[in-house]
């Protein structure tokens with residue numbers, strides 16, 4: 001009992017700290033006086049007896065999703081691979097690089113696609129989109145006149161069943177305009193049309209991901 | 223079940239690694255972009271975040287998305303973590319703020335799928351445990367979100383008062399107040415808890 005700090009020993013203060021006595025995370029300088037108080041306070045002892053089983057029940061009773069952890073991580077890693085391999089940050093919207101996608105990147109993209117397939121998602125739906133004459137005509141000008149977007153921008157990949165009308169609708173709904181792409185694996189860059197809008201690229205990407213036609217959506221770092 | 227028989231602190235759902243060890247994993251992620259370290263850190267937090275987020279009544283698909291968005295930030299910002307706080311409070315804090323955003327957004331849309339899905343596995347080992355667990359859950363559901371979270375972070379996740387204040391971005395005294403109110407409310411809605419009869423049902 002060499003403790004020389006304050007010894008408030010007030011019931012209210014001890015009472016407030018009881019949960020941390022229970023979970024073992026009470027500060028060292030508080031433990032001593034709280035334990036001392038509890039010894040002499042019937043009310044606090046009863047509270048401990050009530051709270052301990054509650055703590056135990058809460059800890060034991062929660063659902064566990066352990067079974068889906070592996071699949072969830074695979075999804076995340078695919079996302080990381082896709083964003084890092086498809087568009088290295090600096091080359092992102094540089095017009096010179098747009099025309100040819102380096103073979104290595106394509107290979108990594110394919111690897112990412114295989115993972116996606118393996119975990120039960122639809123394979124990256126890029127072929128249909130790229131083969132569409134209509135889309136080609138539409139996006140060529142975009143690709144050639146690409147400029148670094150000023151406002152928040154995202155990269156996105158549409159699913160195979162996405163029509164031109166779907167793309168137009170998605171862009172309109174999120175107030176986006178295409179500023180780049182398609183890149184080798186069907187990666188488009190889209191930027192917020194109205195740059196005075198207060199919305200982050202992260203938020204746009206999150207919203208886009210909720211759309212069934214969007215296979216990938218990632219914010220572009222500015 | 224006799225309440226008095228339980229007088230040892232339940233082992234909270236804490237990381238098996240120390241903060242220092244977790245920081246070493248983060249350093250490997252930041253400096254070497256090491257997938258193995260990233261995978262390990264992800265595994266350490268997956269279950270804990272799942273539990274926390276399901277206590278926030280998040281939908282199943284949202285939980286996974288929030289965890290992955292959180293770890294997306296961990297991957298991309300690993301080198302920016304300055305370490306003023308514990309790594310765990312940083313990571314859990316990110317997930318908490320993302321979850322709040324999602325909840326806010328979802329309030330604007332019609333109620334969609336159920337918060338609970340078929341691949342949810344409950345851990346109670348007996349039917350009796352299942353019943354108790356539901357009973358507790360019903361009580362917790364009556365608490366405001368902040369109080370439920372404070373209790374969850376304390377009892378299930380085993381955080382200190384200061385750590386919880388960091389995660390929830392609020393003063394330490396606010397944490398204490400929320401816990402105080404949660405305890406009082408639970409005693410009212412779950413009288414058997416306060417009665418100390420030892421009978422949960």
Ligand SMILES: [Zn+2]
Nearest residue numbers: 011041043044
């Ligand atoms: Zn007392």
